[in-house]
Amino acid sequence: MSTRPRTPAPGTPAPGKLPITELAAMKERSQPIVMVTAYDAPSGRLADEAGVDLILVGDSAAMTVLGHDSTVPATMDEMVVLTRAVTRGARRPLVIADMPFGSFQISDADAAANAIRFVKEAGADAVKLEGAGPTLSRVQAIVGAGIPVMGHIGLTPQSATALGGFKAQGRTADQARRLVDDARALEAAGCFSIVLEAVPATVAEEITRRLTVPTIGIGAGAATDGQVLVWHDLLGLYHGASLRFVKRYADLATEIRGAVSAYADDVREGRFPEEVHTYSMSDEELAEFHATRVPGRSA
Numbered sequence: 069m070s071t072r073p074r075t076p077a078p079g080t081p082a083p084g085k086l087p088i089t090e091l092a093a094m095k096e097r098s099q100p101i102v103m104v105t106a107y108d109a110p111s112g113r114l115a116d117e118a119g120v121d122l123i124l125v126g127d128s129a130a131m132t133v134l135g136h137d138s139t140v141p142a143t144m145d146e147m148v149v150l151t152r153a154v155t156r157g158a159r160r161p162l163v164i165a166d167m168p169f170g171s172f173q174i175s176d177a178d179a180a181a182n183a184i185r186f187v188k189e190a191g192a193d194a195v196k197l198e199g200a201g202p203t204l205s206r207v208q209a210i211v212g213a214g215i216p217v218m219g220h221i222g223l224t225p226q227s228a229t230a231l232g233g234f235k236a237q238g239r240t241a242d243q244a245r246r247l248v249d250d251a252r253a254l255e256a257a258g259c260f261s262i263v264l265e266a267v268p269a270t271v272a273e274e275i276t277r278r279l280t281v282p283t284i285g286i287g288a289g290a291a292t293d294g295q296v297l298v299w300h301d302l303l304g305l306y307h308g309a310s311l312r313f314v315k316r317y318a319d320l321a322t323e324i325r326g327a328v329s330a331y332a333d334d335v336r337e338g339r340f341p342e343e344v345h346t347y348s349m350s351d352e353e354l355a356e357f358h359a360t361r362v363p364g365r366s367a
């Protein structure tokens with residue numbers, strides 16, 4: 069039996085894994101960083117095969133795959149299972165686990181313990197946390213435990229109620245200044261990258277210019293160092309209302325519905341299974357089977 073560890077220790081990239089330091093180098097070279105969300109092994113594998121750089125196992129899973137109306141109900145246990153599935157499918161991209169609501173709000177120690185779960189139990193390369201202010205000491209605690217942290221400011225869905233709903237942030241001079249300060253504070257706290265969600269393009273551009281770590285935008289214009297889209301939005305799999313910043317690259321819901329109803333029609337009309345989908349047995353075995361059938365039972 070091999071004694072080699074299956075999961076490398078934190079800080080030891082698996083062979084073929086994009087080094088996290090490469091992200092700052094990409095920003096330096098103005099090479100756009102591509103991030104998508106994924107929630108299971110097949111989507112992790114497909115995202116890897118498509119050549120993305122970063123995979124976020126977003127707490128958007130609560131809405132896209134678990135059927136909730138918001139991201140708030142996602143639990144640590146659910147997110148660990150989904151992250152573990154993605155890391156089984158993806159090799160090169162860095163896999164970032166999104167810390168769900170309640171997993172980092174209570175204390176620095178709790179935040180670090182939950183981040184450690186994502187690394188030890190799910191094989192995540194990094195974690196993401198929403199917010200600034202009280203989140204800063206959580207970032208420091210997690211980075212202090214040796215785990216890379218991605219920040220997330222602007223529209224932070226876990227606190228959408230406090231923000232007055234799912235709406236763009238930083239549209240007044242005051243709010244914009246606060247976003248710049250928050251981004252700089254997150255960088256100082258040790259974040260390796262920061263997601264900017266639903267903020268004016270000019271504000272995202274200013275933040276991107278002022279930071280040395282890369283920004284990843286979603287609804288933040290074209291000047292950020294990278295972009296992220298949610299898997300189900302990109303592929304046309306999400307049935308809820310799409311936000312303004314979503315671009316749909318496929319309509320897989322229509323494809324899937326068509327394929328499943330063609331299958332249902334085939335079963336109902338006796339067109340499936342065909343000979344080619346069926347196993348046979350030799351004539352001798354069949355004869356013996358008929359000869360040894362339990363007496364008294366009908367065929």
Ligand code: KIV
Binds near residue numbers: 126286296
């Ligand atoms: O949960 C998520 O999918 C996210 C992205 C929208 C950045 O946080």
